[in-house]
Amino acid sequence: MIGDVEAGSLFPCKPTIHFHPEIVTCPHCGAKPEVKKTRGKTVVTLDIGAFIAKETILHCPRDGTLFVSEQLRALVERDLSFARQDNGDSFK
Ligand SMILES: [Zn+2]
Numbered sequence: 001m002i003g004d005v006e007a008g009s010l011f012p013c014k015p016t017i018h019f020h021p022e023i024v025t026c027p028h029c030g031a032k033p034e035v036k037k038t039r040g041k042t043v044v045t046l047d048i049g050a051f052i053a054k055e056t057i058l059h060c061p062r063d064g065t066l067f068v069s070e071q072l073r074a075l076v077e078r079d080l081s082f083a084r085q086d087n088g089d090s091f092k
Contacts, residue, residue, distance in 0.1 A: 014042065016052045019069035026060040026067075033058035033067055045075055 026033055036059040044050045058067040 014050050014052050016040075016054055018054045018056070019072040020056045021058045021067040021069050022071065023058065023067045026062065026065055028065055029060065029062045031060050031062045033065075034061050036066065043072070043076055047075075 021033070023033060025031065036057045038054060038056050040052055040054045042050060043053045053072055055069055055072055059065065060067075
């Protein structure tokens with residue numbers, strides 16, 4: 001599915017893209033992270049338009065560290081104008 005996504009493509013309806021943390025072991029203790037939950041949200045980027053990101057969130061069973069997909073975060077952060085800032089900070 002993800003192989004069909006091309007930069008600049010316009011979709012008639014929003015595709016769903018799954019993101020999974022790239023991490024294999026916890027950098028703190030070496031334990032194997034477990035799936036905590038999945039969440040879906042609509043993301044808009046200039047590159048590939050709007051899509052629904054289904055994100056798997058992992059957590060370390062020993063120390064509780066949360067792991068999210070760096071790929072998804074990088075996609076979103078490249079388009080800061082679309083980032084939701086809930087803490088009221090303004091960009092300088
Ligand atoms: Zn850990």
